Amino acid sequence: MPDVQPLVSDFVLKLKRRKVEGSHAVARQTAELLRSVVSQHRMGSSANQAAALADAVRAVGEQLIAANPIELAVGNIVRRVLHIIKEEDISSTAVGIEGLSVTVDSDDEYDREDDDRPSLSAAVLAAHARNALRAPSLQTLLEDIPVSPAISRTASSTGDSDGKSKSAGDKTSTRKLKHDVIAAIGDLIDEIDSCYEPISEQAVELIHQNEVILTLGRSRTVKEFLYAAKEKKRSFRVFVAEGAPRYQGHVLAKELVEKGVQTTVITDSAVFAMISRVNMVIVGAHAVMANGGVIAPVGMNMVALAAQRHAVPFVVVAGSHKLCPLYPHNPEVLLNELKSPSDLLDFGEFSDCMNFSTQDGSPLLNVVNPTFDYVPPKLVSLFVTDTGGHSPSYMYRLIAEYYSADDLVVRRKSTA
Amino acid sequence: MIPTPDRPRPPPRPGVRVPHALLPRPPVSSSRLDALSDLDGDDDDVDVSWARPPPPALPESIKVNLTETKNRGDPTSVPQKPKLSKAERRAIQEAQRAAKAAAKETGVKSTAKASDVNTKMPKQPKAGKASLKKDVSQANALVASDKKTDEHPPDKDRKKDVPQPRMQFDDLHRVVKAKKRLDFNICPGDISGGNARCIAMLLAFREAINDYSTPAEKIPVEILLLKSSSYVSFLIECRPLSISMGNAIRFLKNRITKLALAMSESEAKASLQSDIDRFINEKIIVADKILVQTLRDKDYCAVLSNGTVYSRVGTASVAMVAHAFGVPVLICCEAYKFHERVQLDSICFNELDAVVHVSFLTLLIIKSNSCTCRYDITPSDYVSMLITDYGMSASPAQLVGCTDMEYLNHLAGINFNFLPARIAVLAVHRTGSHVH
Numbered sequence: 001m002p003d004v005q006p007l008v009s010d011f012v013l014k015l016k017r018r019k020v021e022g023s024h025a026v027a028r029q030t031a032e033l034l035r036s037v038v039s040q041h042r043m044g045s046s047a048n049q050a051a052a053l054a055d056a057v058r059a060v061g062e063q064l065i066a067a068n069p070i071e072l073a074v075g076n077i078v079r080r081v082l083h084i085i086k087e088e089d090i091s092s093t094a095v096g097i098e099g100l101s102v103t104v105d106s107d108d109e110y111d112r113e114d115d116d117r118p119s120l121s122a123a124v125l126a127a128h129a130r131n132a133l134r135a136p137s138l139q140t141l142l143e144d145i146p147v148s149p150a151i152s153r154t155a156s157s158t159g160d161s162d163g164k165s166k167s168a169g170d171k172t173s174t175r176k177l178k179h180d181v182i183a184a185i186g187d188l189i190d191e192i193d194s195c196y197e198p199i200s201e202q203a204v205e206l207i208h209q210n211e212v213i214l215t216l217g218r219s220r221t222v223k224e225f226l227y228a229a230k231e232k233k234r235s236f237r238v239f240v241a242e243g244a245p246r247y248q249g250h251v252l253a254k255e256l257v258e259k260g261v262q263t264t265v266i267t268d269s270a271v272f273a274m275i276s277r278v279n280m281v282i283v284g285a286h287a288v289m290a291n292g293g294v295i296a297p298v299g300m301n302m303v304a305l306a307a308q309r310h311a312v313p314f315v316v317v318a319g320s321h322k323l324c325p326l327y328p329h330n331p332e333v334l335l336n337e338l339k340s341p342s343d344l345l346d347f348g349e350f351s352d353c354m355n356f357s358t359q360d361g362s363p364l365l366n367v368v369n370p371t372f373d374y375v376p377p378k379l380v381s382l383f384v385t386d387t388g389g390h391s392p393s394y395m396y397r398l399i400a401e402y403y404s405a406d407d408l409v410v411r412r413k414s415t416a
Numbered sequence: 417m418i419p420t421p422d423r424p425r426p427p428p429r430p431g432v433r434v435p436h437a438l439l440p441r442p443p444v445s446s447s448r449l450d451a452l453s454d455l456d457g458d459d460d461d462v463d464v465s466w467a468r469p470p471p472p473a474l475p476e477s478i479k480v481n482l483t484e485t486k487n488r489g490d491p492t493s494v495p496q497k498p499k500l501s502k503a504e505r506r507a508i509q510e511a512q513r514a515a516k517a518a519a520k521e522t523g524v525k526s527t528a529k530a531s532d533v534n535t536k537m538p539k540q541p542k543a544g545k546a547s548l549k550k551d552v553s554q555a556n557a558l559v560a561s562d563k564k565t566d567e568h569p570p571d572k573d574r575k576k577d578v579p580q581p582r583m584q585f586d587d588l589h590r591v592v593k594a595k596k597r598l599d600f601n602i603c604p605g606d607i608s609g610g611n612a613r614c615i616a617m618l619l620a621f622r623e624a625i626n627d628y629s630t631p632a633e634k635i636p637v638e639i640l641l642l643k644s645s646s647y648v649s650f651l652i653e654c655r656p657l658s659i660s661m662g663n664a665i666r667f668l669k670n671r672i673t674k675l676a677l678a679m680s681e682s683e684a685k686a687s688l689q690s691d692i693d694r695f696i697n698e699k700i701i702v703a704d705k706i707l708v709q710t711l712r713d714k715d716y717c718a719v720l721s722n723g724t725v726y727s728r729v730g731t732a733s734v735a736m737v738a739h740a741f742g743v744p745v746l747i748c749c750e751a752y753k754f755h756e757r758v759q760l761d762s763i764c765f766n767e768l769d770a771v772v773h774v775s776f777l778t779l780l781i782i783k784s785n786s787c788t789c790r791y792d793i794t795p796s797d798y799v800s801m802l803i804t805d806y807g808m809s810a811s812p813a814q815l816v817g818c819t820d821m822e823y824l825n826h827l828a829g830i831n832f833n834f835l836p837a838r839i840a841v842l843a844v845h846r847t848g849s850h851v852h
Contacts, residue, residue: 266788269730273762273792302733305740309795 004040007033008060015067015074023073023286024220027192027321030064030077035185038081043174050089050177051413054082059412070337070371072287072295072324079325079407080188081181086404088180092173191386195319196221198386200228206315206384211236211279214271214312217243217297218252219284221317225384226282230259237262239278241271243297245343245369268299275306285318290327290399292377292392294318295335298370304379313381320385323395325403328374332409335374341367614660615696617651621668622692625685640672640688656767659718659726659755667695718753723796723813725749726759729789735798744800747812751804754816762792 011033014020020029034057041056043049061078068074199221207213207229213236215222229236238261242249249265256263266274275281281303287295294300294316307314326333344367353365377392387398624647625640648665651657657665671691675684717727725731725747735745759765767790802812809815 267729269733270789270792272732272736273729273766273789276761277763302737305736306733309736 004037004060007036008063012063012067015064015071018068021071023071023322024192024195024319026068026071027073027077028189030074031081031185031189031192033064034060034077034081035182035189038085038178038181038185041178043178049174050085053177053181054085055413057081057085058410061410062412065410069332069334072326072333073321075326075410076287076321076324077188078410079403080321081185082407082410083402083404084184084188085181088177088184092177092180096173192319192321195321195386196224198388199317199319199384200224202384202389203229204232204234205389206280206282207234207236209235212239212277213237214239214241214275214278214281214303214307215252215283216241216249216268216271216299216303217246217284218248219317221284221319222282223252223255225317226256226261227259230261237264239264239266239274241266241268241299241303243299244268246297248297268302271303272306272309275303275310275312278307278310278312280313280315281307282315282317285316285322286372287322287324288316288318288383288395289333290325290396292380292383292395293328294375294377294380295372296375298373301373301375301379304375308379314379315382315384316375316380317384320387320398320402323385323398323402325399325408330408335372337371339369339371341369343369613658614664617661618664618668618692618696621647622689625688625692637672637675637684640675641669644669644672659757660750660753663752663755664695668692717747717749718755719747719749719802719812719816720754720758721756721813721816722758723799723802723811723816724759725794725796725799725812726755726791727794729762729792732762732792732794732798735794739798739800745798746801746803747794747799748803751806754804759793762789766791 011029014029015026020026037057037060038053041053044052057078061075061082064078065075203225207226211234213226215238226236226238238253238256240249240253240256240263242265244267253263253265283296283300283303285294285296289295296316304314306312324333328335350365353363380392383390383392383395385398390398621644624643644665648657651661668688668691671688675687717725717731719725725735738745757765768788796812799812801808801810802815804815807815
C-alpha cells in the first residue's frame, strides 16, 4: 500500500512525539487512518481476502502500537477493526452458505430469517458472528452445526458448494467486503465521537438531589456527565481534587463554575479528610482492562481506597474505545509511564543535588513522576459506558462482543 | 507567596529585624483587645512601662537583678507618667525594643538545639519594661503584648483587626519568632510545628511570669490563674490551640494552683519558671532525643484517645495506601501530645490552610472556592506501631489510654527525674504485648 504509507508514518511520528494525546483524539485518528488503509488496500484473489485485509491492517497496527505503547486506545481500535473485518467476512460467508442452512432441521429463529431474505440485517449478522465465535457448547452444537464448520472453510469451498452464483458473486463479494468494512469503521468513528451522549444520559439515574460528588483531575467524560445532570436540574456540588502535578482539576473547576455548578477545589492530600462528607466519587479513566481494572491518572488509587474505606461508591465513566481486551498482568501492557521530573522539582534549585552520586555512579536524588495509577477492580463500584452501566466483573462480556480472541497480540502473520 | 490584602506587611524572615520606623502604624482603636487593654497610644497606662528609662545593664541583665528592680520599682514609677510626651515615649519604646530584640536573639535558639535552649533560657534579659502596673488590666496589656507568640493567622479566615494589634508589639514576638523553623512561604503560620508553637508559648508565659508582679493586696495564685486564662483566650482567638499547647497550659495551671500560699512572690515566680523550663526540656527536647527512629516528619503529630493520629493533611492518605500495600506505618509522637479527645473524621475540628499552586487568574475565576484543611485524621487501623518516649506499642489506642494522663497534668511533688524509670517500666511494651 504505497499510497497510504506516508499517512501511516505521519501518524506514527505524531504518536511517538506525543503530539496527539488523550484516548478520544487518538482513537478517532487511528480509526480514520485504518479506514484509509482499508480503502486503499487492493483486494487480491478471492481466496482469503479477509485474511489479507486483516494482515494489512495488522501490519499498520503493529507500527502504531509500538509508537505509543502506553496509549492503549490505539491497540483497542486496531483490534476493533480486525474484529470488524472478521465479522463482515463471516456475514458475507453466511450469505454464501444461506442455502446450506435450509437443509438443517433447526428451530432457531435466526436461521429461518436467513432463509427469507438474501440481505441480512445487522442484528442477524452480529448474531451470526457471535454464534460463530462462541466456544463450543451444548447450545452451539444444537443450533449452529452447519454454520461453524462452514466458517473454517475458505470462501472458495463454500462458493463451490453453491456453484451457480459464485463466479459472479466473487467480485461483488470482494467489493462488498471492503465496502462493508469501511462502513463499519465509519460506524465505529461515529460511536467514538458520540460516546458522551449515551453516558451522559445515565447521569440522571445516578445523581439525585443534594449530592456531593468528588472527582480527581479532569476528564471530559465526567464533565459532560455533570453537565447533563445540571441540565436536568439536579442539585449537587462537586469537590475537585486538583490532580498534581498537572493540576488539571483547576481547569475542570473553572468549566464547572461556568455552568453554575457549586465547586470546591481541594488538594489531593485532603481527599481522605473530605471524603467522609462525599456521596459519590465519579472519575474518568485512561483505559479499562479486561479484568475490570482501571488505568487512571496518578492519585486515583488513593481516591479509590479512601472511597472504599468510607463506603462511598466509586463510579468510572469511560467510552467503549477505552475498553482494552488485555489483562494488566499481560507483559505487553505497560501500566505506567514516567514523565519528566521538571513537573515536580525546579531544576534551578536542585541542579546541585543531581551531581552527587554514590560509588556506582547512580544519583542520590531520584525523582519519580508517574503518569498513571492502576485501580484494581474490587475498588470499582460501577462502570458507566455508552452501552450502559456495568459492574467490573461484566467487562469481559463486553470484550467478547467487541474483540476476537486471536487478535490479542497484533503481529503480522507471515505472508503465504 | 500570593500577596493578600489582609496582611499589611510582609513577614520578617528569621533573624532579620525590620526597623521599627518602617512598620506601619496600627490604627488607633482595636476593638478586639479592648477587653484586655487600651492599645491606642493615648492611654497612659499602656505606655507607663515603656516610659521607664532602661537600666544601665540592660542587655546582660539577668533574672535576679530584674526581679529585684521590679519589686522595688512599683511605687516610684507612677509619678513619671505625665512628664513624657507620646513621641518621647515611643522613642524610648523603640530603643528598648531594639535592644531587647538584640539580646533576645542571641539568647534564644531554635528548638533543634536543645542544649542551647537549656543554657540560655535563664539568661533572658529584661528590657526596661520591667515596670509595674497598678492593676491587673495593665499587666494584661503588657504581657498580652509580650505574648504575641502566635503566628500570623491564615489570611483568608481571620478578622482584619487581629493582625493589627500585633503590629504594635512585634519586637518581642519577632524575637520569639526566631524560633520558627519554616519560611513563611511554606506555611501561613510564622511559627509552625506543634513543638515550636508550644515552646514559644511556654517561653512567653515564662516571660509573663517574670514581668508580673503582684499588687500587695492580691493573692498571686488567683492573679496568675486569671491572667493565664485571659492569655489563653487571646491565643485561641489568634489561632486554635494545638494539642500540645493545650496540654502545656493545663500543666501550667496545675502548677500555679499547687503553689504554696506561703511562698513569696519571687519564690513563686522562680518555681514556676523552673517548672516551665523543665517541662520544655523533658517533654519536648529530651523526648525528641529518645525517639531515635524518626521515619516521618515530626512537624505536628498528636494521638487521640481512640488511637487516631491527628497530623498534617496527607498523612492519612499516605498511611492508607501504605497499609493497602502492606507497608508498615510507624508513628512517632511525644507522649505529651496525647489527648483524651476522640475524633472520627477530619472535618469536625480543623483549620483552614492557604491554597497554593493555584494561579491567580484561576483563583479569581473559581471565586476563591477552595477548601484546604490543615490537619487530618488517620484511623488507628492504618497505624502499625506507635512509638513514643515512653515506649512502643502496636496498639495506639491502648497506649494512649494507659499513659498516665494524670501525670501530664499534676506534676506537684513528682520529681522530674522519673523519666528513666518510666521508660524501664514500659519496656514491657516493646515486646509488643498490650498493656492491660
